[in-house]
Amino acid sequence: MADFEVVIYEKSKGTAYITLNRPQALNAYNIRMRDELYEVLGAIRDDPEVEVAILKGAGEKAFCAGADLTEFLTAPPPVFARRVRFDRDIWVWFLGIDKPFIAALHGYVLGSGIEMALCCDIRLASDDARFGLPEPGLGIIPAAGGSQTLPRTIGRAAALEMLMSGGWLTADEALKIRLVNRVVSRDNLLPEAEKLADRIKSHDTGAVRLAKQAVTRGMDLTLEEGLKLEKALYRRLVENRTE
Numbered sequence: 001m002a003d004f005e006v007v008i009y010e011k012s013k014g015t016a017y018i019t020l021n022r023p024q025a026l027n028a029y030n031i032r033m034r035d036e037l038y039e040v041l042g043a044i045r046d047d048p049e050v051e052v053a054i055l056k057g058a059g060e061k062a063f064c065a066g067a068d069l070t071e072f073l074t075a076p077p078p079v080f081a082r083r084v085r086f087d088r089d090i091w092v093w094f095l096g097i098d099k100p101f102i103a104a105l106h107g108y109v110l111g112s113g114i115e116m117a118l119c120c121d122i123r124l125a126s127d128d129a130r131f132g133l134p135e136p137g138l139g140i141i142p143a144a145g146g147s148q149t150l151p152r153t154i155g156r157a158a159a160l161e162m163l164m165s166g167g168w169l170t171a172d173e174a175l176k177i178r179l180v181n182r183v184v185s186r187d188n189l190l191p192e193a194e195k196l197a198d199r200i201k202s203h204d205t206g207a208v209r210l211a212k213q214a215v216t217r218g219m220d221l222t223l224e225e226g227l228k229l230e231k232a233l234y235r236r237l238v239e240n241r242t243e
């Protein structure tokens with residue numbers, strides 16, 4: 001795999017670790033990071049050894065402080081055009097990977113930081129995490145899927161409050177609105193994510209992936225269509241076992 005500058009990719013016993021690695025800029029998401037994430041996500045999707053992935057941020061202060069404001073304010077048009085293309089592609093693609101993703105969130109989790117976390121299936125936060133969508137204050141709306149993934153995760157009213165007010169949430173407040181699954185101490189964040197990854201890996205890989213598909217694809221369907229999807233996925237699982 002190419003040399004990476006702003007993302008660290010590691011693999012151990014079936015778990016892939018993706019670390020956003022620009023701690024000096026609070027892991028702000030820039031074009032380079034998007035390009036590297038694109039490659040890493042492809043590797044995770046295609047590597048049969050990877051069963052589960054953990055997404056985290058380097059450094060003490062942040063998981064990710066959102067889009068890189070220096071690029072955001074100065075990017076020339078061709079770069080901007082490329083950025084738009086990638087924004088569109090990478091998030092749909094990320095959300096379509098059927099392997100489980102766990103986000104381990106600490107410190108600042110802002111803007112695209114929240115959106116990246118929302119592409120993951122399970123979000124663990126340390127008690128120092130602070131969540132916010134600065135977009136309304138910047139006169140923009142989310143462009144990494146957040147306007148769609150947030151209401152699907154926390155419901156319409158809570159999502160609209162976050163998206164329109166730009167207010168910040170503590171880890172406990174994020175837990176209350178179910179933006180995160182669990183809050184743990186900072187020291188326990190990675191160990192808890194790894195414990196969860198191990199528990200997931202102890203189960204049948206096919207069943208885990210189809211459960212993810214049933215829920216993520218089913219949420220965009222009517223109940224009737226969703227029940228059909230569940231039946232089809234169940235059949236696929238059982239038929240694969242008896243072949």
Ligand code: COA
Nearest residue numbers: 024025026028065066067068069070108110111112134135
């Ligand atoms: N883009 C680019 N650089 C960023 C950044 C971002 N989104 N967020 C932080 N940084 C950089 C700062 O410019 C600073 O760099 P410097 O040391 O070279 O001056 C470094 O990261 C540390 O940030 P700093 O502001 O000194 O830390 P802080 O603890 O005082 O404040 C924040 C932290 C998150 C409140 C503040 O950095 C901030 O508001 N960032 C912008 C968040 C944002 O609007 N994101 C865009 C969402 S669309």
